[in-house]
Amino acid sequence: MSLDLIVAVPAELGRDWRRDLDAAIGLAPAHLSLYGLTVEARTPLARWVSRGAASAPDDDRYAEEYLLAHERLGAAGFVFYEVSNAARDGARSRHNSAYWSGRPYRGLGPAAHSFDGRSRFWNLSAWEAYRRAVAAGRSPVEAEEVLTDEQRELERIYLGLRTAEGISQSDCPTVRQSDWVRSGWAEVVEGRVRCTPEGWLRLDALVRDLTLSPASS
Structure with missing residues (x-):
């Protein structure tokens, strides 16, 4: 069994996140995913937030709950193998792991996305x-995006840092490695630079910092 948990719901709901985590662990799932709440336009939540009846997702609350999830799930035997996913031994999602490793995949059905290694x-x-396109023997593909070499390299770095495998030290200037380790955002293990939970909280900023850095070590 796999469970999805929403992080940083409005404070007005009075949720006890620690209790919810313990309840989820008590169900003995093999896999857990964490998703930060987003306020989508034209939804009841968006209307509540606009009226002041509910607070918008808060970065500080998200960080607090995310780190508590790492603590509680880690103590229960789960390993975070990706920024938002934790699993017991042998229960990692092979489907999603294909996305994070950059392997090609094919999507079937309306709005499904595919990737052939260079194009989406x-x-x-x-x-x-x-339905009409398929019935007429036409391709149902609506649009395509061909990635440049620079985009593919950026995705490789970003997806690598999303996972517990991290990226090679050769992909990260020494000065950045030192800064990140000193700040508690990363660790260097067996030639790999891996984000800590605190680093995963600022993943976008780390990738931006890395890709804007000089290539020299």
């Missing part, structure tokens, strides 16, 4: 348009 393409999202 996605199908028509409207069911009727998708």
Whole structure:
């Protein structure tokens, strides 16, 4: 069994995150995913936030709950193998791991996305348009994005840092490694630079910092 948990829900709901984590662990799942709450336009939550009836997701609350999840799930035998996913031994998601490793994949059905190693393409999202295209023997692909070499390299770095495997030390200037380790955002293990939970909280900033850094060590 796999469970999805939402992090940083409005404080007005009065949720006890520690209790929820312990309850989830008590269900004995093999896998758990954490997702930060987002406020989507034209939803009841968006209306509540606009009226002041609910608070918007808070970065500080997210960080506090995320780090507590690492603590509680780690104590229960789960290993975070990706920024948002934790599993017991042998229970990692092979499907999602293919995305994070940059392997090609094919999506079937309306709005499904695919990747061939260099290009992303996605199908028509409207069911009727998708059905008519398939029935007529036409490709249901709506659009395609061809990645440049620079984009592919950026994705390789970003996806690598998302996972517990991290990236090679050769991909990270020595000065950045030292800064990150000193700040508690990363660790260097067997030639790999891996984010700590605190580092995962600022993943986008770390990748931006790394990709804007001079290439020299």
